Amino acid sequence: MKHFLHDTKQRRLLLGLATVAVVVVALVAASTGTATAQDVPERDVVEAEVTALMQEARIEGAAIALISGGEVAWTLPLGVRSRVSGTPVTEDSVFEAALLSKPVVAYLAQVLSDAGLFDLDRPLADYLGYDRKVADPRLFEVSARTALMHSTGFPNWRPAGGDLLIEFDPGTMFSYSGEGFVFLQMAMEEVTGRTLESLVTEYVFEPLGMTSSSFVWKESFADQLAVAHDSDGNGLNKFTPAEANAAFSLHTTVRDYATFLLALARGDGLSEKGRMALTTPQMSAEAGIYWSEGLGLEPRREGQALWHWGDQSGYRSFAYVTPNAGEGMVYLSNSENGMLILDRLYELLLSGPATSIAWLNYESLDDPGYKLGRRLLDALADGGVKAAFEAYDAARADLPEEAFVEESLNTLGYTLLRQSRVDEAIAMFELNTVQFPESSNVYDSLGEAWYAKGDLDKSLDYYRRSVLLNPANESGKAMIVVIRDRLAQNRD
Numbered sequence: 001m002k003h004f005l006h007d008t009k010q011r012r013l014l015l016g017l018a019t020v021a022v023v024v025v026a027l028v029a030a031s032t033g034t035a036t037a038q039d040v041p042e043r044d045v046v047e048a049e050v051t052a053l054m055q056e057a058r059i060e061g062a063a064i065a066l067i068s069g070g071e072v073a074w075t076l077p078l079g080v081r082s083r084v085s086g087t088p089v090t091e092d093s094v095f096e097a098a099l100l101s102k103p104v105v106a107y108l109a110q111v112l113s114d115a116g117l118f119d120l121d122r123p124l125a126d127y128l129g130y131d132r133k134v135a136d137p138r139l140f141e142v143s144a145r146t147a148l149m150h151s152t153g154f155p156n157w158r159p160a161g162g163d164l165l166i167e168f169d170p171g172t173m174f175s176y177s178g179e180g181f182v183f184l185q186m187a188m189e190e191v192t193g194r195t196l197e198s199l200v201t202e203y204v205f206e207p208l209g210m211t212s213s214s215f216v217w218k219e220s221f222a223d224q225l226a227v228a229h230d231s232d233g234n235g236l237n238k239f240t241p242a243e244a245n246a247a248f249s250l251h252t253t254v255r256d257y258a259t260f261l262l263a264l265a266r267g268d269g270l271s272e273k274g275r276m277a278l279t280t281p282q283m284s285a286e287a288g289i290y291w292s293e294g295l296g297l298e299p300r301r302e303g304q305a306l307w308h309w310g311d312q313s314g315y316r317s318f319a320y321v322t323p324n325a326g327e328g329m330v331y332l333s334n335s336e337n338g339m340l341i342l343d344r345l346y347e348l349l350l351s352g353p354a355t356s357i358a359w360l361n362y363e364s365l366d367d368p369g370y371k372l373g374r375r376l377l378d379a380l381a382d383g384g385v386k387a388a389f390e391a392y393d394a395a396r397a398d399l400p401e402e403a404f405v406e407e408s409l410n411t412l413g414y415t416l417l418r419q420s421r422v423d424e425a426i427a428m429f430e431l432n433t434v435q436f437p438e439s440s441n442v443y444d445s446l447g448e449a450w451y452a453k454g455d456l457d458k459s460l461d462y463y464r465r466s467v468l469l470n471p472a473n474e475s476g477k478a479m480i481v482v483i484r485d486r487l488a489q490n491r492d
Contacts (some may be wrong), residue, residue, distance in 0.1 A: 005016075013017070018311040038284045039350065040068050041325075048343075049348060051078055057160070057340040057365055058233060059333070061089040061226070065254045065487045070325040072258050080228040081334070084235060094212060094251050095332040096228070096239065097296065098310030100317050101215065101250035102181055104149050104204060106294020107264060109188065109202045110274035113144075116394075118191055120144040120293075127187035136479040140269055141170040144187070148182035154179040159478045161486075167474070174285045178247035185246035207265050215244030215253040221251055228314020230419050232377065236314040246313055257319065257330050264295075264306060265325040279304060279323075288355045288445035298356045307356045311339075313418060318342055320350065327351065336418070340365050362401040363411065368403030373412040376428070380416075392431065406436045410445055417452060425449045440470030447479065456483050456490075 046064055052061055064073055076406055078199040085102025112118035115267045122145065123140040130139060142152045153166040154177040164179055170289075184197050192199060195217050205213050217240035226477040228236040241249040252260075262268075267275035281290035281297050281304065290304075297304040303323040312319030316338030321328030329349050331342065339362035363370040379391035393402065409432040416425035429446040434444050447462035465466050465475045 010012075012276065017322055034357070035124060039351075040066065043074055044481050045457065046348070047076055047078065050345070053341040053344055053365075054079060057337045058231070059335050059337050060229060060233060061334070062089065063089045064331075065091070065258050065330070067262065067321070067325060067328050068257060070262065072255065072262075075254065081225065082235060083229060083233050084227075086408040089226065090224070091255055092212065092224050092253055093226045094224045094253055095226045095317070095334055096248075096310075096312055096315040097250040097252045097257065097317055097332065098238070098248050098315050099178075099259065100252075100319055100332075101246060101248050103264065103295050103306075103308050104200060104250060105181060105185070105246040105320070106278060107260075107270075108200050108204050109144055109148060109184065110277055110293070112188065112192070112199070113183040114271045114274050115203075118144070118188060120148075122350060124183050125482040129191050136166055138166045138170055142166075142180070142183065144184055144258040145277075145282075145293055146170045147177075147184040149291050150174050150176050150180060150285075151283055152177055152180040152183070152239075155475075159475070159482055162482050163477055165478075174283045178374035185244070196246055203269075204260070207269055208259055210252070210259055211262075213250065213256045215246075215249045215251075216241050218249065224253075226332075229335050231316060231336045231415055232325055232381065232419075237314070248310075252330060252332075254330065257332065261306075261319055261321050261328060261330055262325050265323065265328070266322045266348070279306060285359070287359050289359045296359075298352060298355060302354050305352060305356075309356075309360055318341075318345075320352075320356065321344075322352070327467070337413070337436065339363070340370065368400050369408035369411065371406060372399055372403040372408050373415070376412055377415070378381055380421075380424055385424060387432065388424075388427070406439055406442060409435070413449065414444055417449060422449060422453050426453065438469065440466045440473055440476075443469065444473060444476050447476070451479070456487055459483055460487070 023146040036084055050062055050064065056117060060083050061081060063075065063077035065075040067073065075091045077091055081089050108121065113120045121143050124142050124144065124278065125135060125139045132140060138153060146152050151171050151174055153168045153170045154164060155167060156177050158164045188199065189196060194342045204210065212302045225238065228238070230236055264278065269274060277293040278295060280292055282293055283291045285291050285296065288299070293306050295306045299306055300322060305320060305322045307320040314334060314336055316332040316335065318329065327350060329345065331345060342362060343357050343364045345358050366385055375391050375395055376388045379387040409428050413428040414423045414427060426446065426449045427451050429442065432442040433446060443466035447459045447466060450459035450462060460480060461484065463476050463480050467473050467480065
């Protein structure tokens with residue numbers, strides 16, 4: 001059984017909200033957790049190898065900062081912030097950190113708890129004044145701790161236009177949820193009477209010296225912005241949040257996030273109880289990965305490495321650090337191709353077991369499915385849908401059979417959807433239904449594409465087919481309700 005993040009339908013929830021990468025790395029002996037000079041890769045060697053990887057993956061820029069022995073040893077900006085302008089990446093380049101926002105919010109919650117300003121065990125619904133007589137009683141089992149451990153029972157995000165429903169009893173299992181962090185944010189803001197941005201500035205950014213970080217857009221970022229790019233290298237419109245979102249709106253630089261990661265690993269600014277909450281396994285996320293109150297944990301011989309990743313339109317990122325900051329890696333990218341080299345970066349820069357990389361299950365440069373998808377994207381650019389269909393058939397001559405699995409076309413379809421190339425996405429999803437006519441997932445994807453197109457009747461038809469093939473498809477059932485309601489409103 002696949003982990004939920006491995007499923008394309010789940011992963012695209014994380015992908016929905018090109019190319020500069022930022023890596024913070026420290027190498028250390030795995031058996032002792034203490035860095036030695038020979039463990040640290042040479043700056044010039046890293047520059048040559050990562051530059052080659054970027055070129056192969058069609059990544060425009062990268063910046064690397066090395067952490068060794070509990071401090072930032074050096075930085076190495078590479079490439080450009082924008083394919084159009086050709087402006088170089090620097091240490092001061094600002095990226096959307098995307099889901100790397102969550103560890104910062106988790107740290108804030110522990111600091112507020114240590115200060116007696118926020119009770120991590122009190123139901124968040126109590127803070128927000130929900131009526132116990134009418135609300136789902138399970139809502140009052142959702143605390144800050146369950147939100148931080150991703151065990152609220154909430155989906156990652158509610159269906160467009162739909163209600164936020166509790167899908168399982170809180171505290172009983174892991175299921176990644178941005179909604180849980182937003183619910184936590186609302187409670188922290190309510191109890192303190194302050195915005196998340198003001199709280200994180202006072203309790204995190206200022207004490208740690210993170211001078212170029214914010215959960216809201218600042219005009220000063222414009223001159224240093226690492227522009228987002230799609231998988232073809234086209235620039236994307238900038239997300240400029242006026243209000244903070246705990247799940248994904250952090251903007252930061254490589255130096256700032258490295259500073260935060262070091263503080264997190266050392267427990268700076270935290271009580272021992274708070275440090276343990278962030279660094280101790282609390283919830284199994286399966287496949288050898290656990291979650292603390294805010295971060296993924298990768299077991300190593302010297303203890304639990306802390307890690308998280310980021311994935312948002314045009315940006316990809318990854319952060320990893322071992323106990324006491326022996327070694328680690330922070331990778332920020334402004335490319336939708338950013339994760340194609342993540343496995344190689346881990347192998348090049350870290351000494352750990354890479355359990356976290358396997359758990360994330362991103363495509364890599366070596367994946368046959370990626371190679372097929374890249375050919376089809378090139379064919380679409382050169383000759384349209386017909387050329388892509390021909391390229392799909394022609395690829396059977398030299399690509400292995402494992403390239404022609406359901407996920408290959410599904411991943412390509414969602415790549416096209418994120419680029420607003422809806423008609424091409426529909427064509428790829430339709431091809432997938434021909435190849436895998438008994439799959440519930442391919443019809444669900446096609447239903448989503450027709451929904452994006454605005455054809456509610458076709459969307460409803462494909463969602464129905466998906467649910468008929470898999471009656472356990474709860475997200476498909478929810479979309480059927482949403483579409484029926486919209487059709488009824490249109491008739492009225």
